[in-house]
């Protein structure tokens with residue numbers, strides 16, 4: 019049982035934090051508020067690629083750093099702390115990781131090195147699911163040249179910016195996973211304006227042909243879906259941890275400076291204790307998120323641990339967000355002060371891929387079936 | 394970072410679990426039940442000494458005291474398993490006062506008292522609180538006055554738990570009534586409960602648990618019974634309390650209780666024939682408890698790990714205390730809802746069920762944990778100050 023970071027893990031954290039401190043600030047983030055610009059800092063993205071961070075969990079033979087999901091999770095925690103406008107969760111977690119795990123060797127060799135360099139931008143259409151609700155993949159028919167798709171995928175982050183989208187398609191014999199070329203004929207995109215300004219799209223597919231070479235698997239795609247979604251959830255938890263911790267520290271500093279009745283408001287026990295509760299909450303999220311990430315890194319079954327981490331990510335995000343706004347008074351929601359952006363992200367991460375109540379209901383039904391007990 | 398037991402830790406846990414399931418005979422279990430889960434009976438004493446002889450109590454202690462030199466994490470796994478088995482383990486003596494004595498005690502204490510604790514043969518009660526000194530502990534008035542090479546102790550303590558069957562009291566006394574800061578005039582002593590000047594009267598509490606008022610009437614002790622510096626006791630008190638906070642939050646028994654209630658709800662049917670566990674609200678309660686206890690587990694494992702690394706922070710120890718104490722109370726409530734009216738029947742009542750009766754009592758005994766061991770308000774003060782660097786009001 020080791021809760022510490024290895025030297026390499028500290029290096030990843032330090033490298034990420036240094037780049038993000040340097041390149042992301044309230045002023046740079048303000049450029050994307052209200053969809054003034056597409057929320058994708060390409061200069062920052064190139065710097066991160068140059069440092070090798072998006073390929074941290076990709077094998078060295080594919081041009082990655084050859085480290086694991088834990089290191090990727092620690093990198094994502096830093097992205098949460100800074101709210102960096104880069105497509106790491108989509109490119110790395112929702113696309114590169116499942117390709118590395120499931121795609122045929124030839125497809126891996128064609129795509130992964132280019133993706134690790136950033137020559138190809140990937141995304142995955144796996145962010146629109148709720149626990150206990152079956153997936154609704156697009157429809158497909160088998161053809162001589164590959165699979166022909168029709169239907170639509172909701173809420174695909176960075177779909178317009180991406181070169182390829184990993185998605186599930188259902189045909190007569192089962193569920194396939196394909197790597198769709200966004201430039202293929204019949205692909206349409208309409209922007210969706212999400213609460214936190216990240217570019218999301220509805221991807222419409224009108225008889226789009228995916229060539230055989232871009233098919234990850236013809237059948238049994240459910241395994242990839244489950245595998246990928248668990249990692250997407252854990253990544254959201256890591257991002258939530260970074261954001262919640264940062265918002266909490268912002269509120270702690272603000273209340274230590276702001277005076278009313280001639281004293282810093284932090285000295286009122288009601289304020290101090292609300293922040294102490296945030297501290298406990300964030301610590302709980304940290305431990306559960308790290309546990310889920312560490313178990314996924316080892317590759318064993320982490321269904322329950324991932325689910326519990328997401329329940330905490332939802333509850334903690336909600337409580338910390340409102341507590342931080344509250345102890346700031348009006349400043350907390352003033353758009354000239356950086357807290358409000360954190361609150362939007364805390365909300366997004368809370369609700370995406372299953373909110374706390376939905377996951378709790380699922381966990382409860384699994385317990386009632388005799389699963390997920392303590393051992 | 395690898396948040397999973399190692400093979401060796403898992404093997405140790407399995408070995409302990411087997412050991413305790415064998416140790417907890419029906420007779421011992423019945424005696425512990427009778428003593429309201431506090432221990433102190435003859436079979437309980439015998440089992441403690443056996444654990445001592447078998448080298449379990451000092452698992453994580455250095456060999457010089459008779460320990461086995463494993464880490465605090467292994468020590469924690471031991472306490473978790475012994476408590477999970479339903480044995481009221483005297484963790485305050487072994488896990489909080491014991492280590493403080495080993496760290497600050499003189500030769501006599503290190504050579505005689507500490508090894509006897511690890512052998513399961515010596516128990517220590519804690520004498521801090523007084524009628525007028527609770528949360529404001531530094532206001533305590535029991536005194537020790539020098540008399541030649543000895544000290545004469547006079548005063549009264551309140552809530553001195555387990556004192557009626559302990560061998561010594563770890564006693565906080567005032568040695569400098571004029572200290573400008575009142576916590577700088579306090580010294581720690583180890584006072585024999587067998588002294589003729591020592592007496593106690595029982596105090597009965599809501600949960601049925603007995604505690605004591607203890608009286609110190611001209612007790613004479615040698616200077617070798619003093620622990621730490623004269624007027625330097627406060628540091629020892631806070632260090633002991635930090636350790637107490639961790640050992641209070643033991644997730645072994647509560648995870649066991651949770652598993653048993655889930656199992657019960659799966660096997661027990663409602664009048665219509667459906668299982669208790671099939672009801673959505675029951676499942677919601679289970680999910681809440683499961684989510685809450687999972688974090689309790691991680692918090693205590695992290696603390697044990699931090700103790701091994703020597704990085705245990707004040708804010709985190711206090712966070713564990715607040716989270717654990719408030720969490721226990723919530724879990725007892727949610728599980729009590731699941732067992733229903735049966736959870737209102739005392740375990741010796743007609744129609745009582747062992748599991749529900751346990752919950753009935755746990756609900757009554759759990760209110761102490763939010764204010765005992767340092768009240769949660771003070772813990773939250775510590776968290777905002779030490780964890781978030783927030784200034785706090787002067788007291």
Ligand SMILES: Cc1cc2nc3c(=O)[nH]c(=O)nc-3n(C[C@H](O)[C@H](O)[C@H](O)COP(=O)(O)OP(=O)(O)OC[C@H]3O[C@@H](n4cnc5c(N)ncnc54)[C@H](O)[C@@H]3O)c2cc1C
Nearest residue numbers: 519520521522527528552553554604761764765766768770
């Ligand atoms: C069953 C039992 C066993 C015990 N065992 C022992 C033992 O073995 N040894 C021992 O020494 N003591 C023991 N105690 C005593 C225990 O540590 C005290 O009860 C505790 O320290 C609180 O003190 P008090 O009861 O005097 O309450 P008070 O100090 O009077 O507190 C009452 C309320 O006021 C609040 N309060 C006080 N100060 C502040 C503040 N600054 N800010 C905000 N709120 C505040 C408290 O949080 C609490 O809610 C035991 C108590 C019980 C009931």
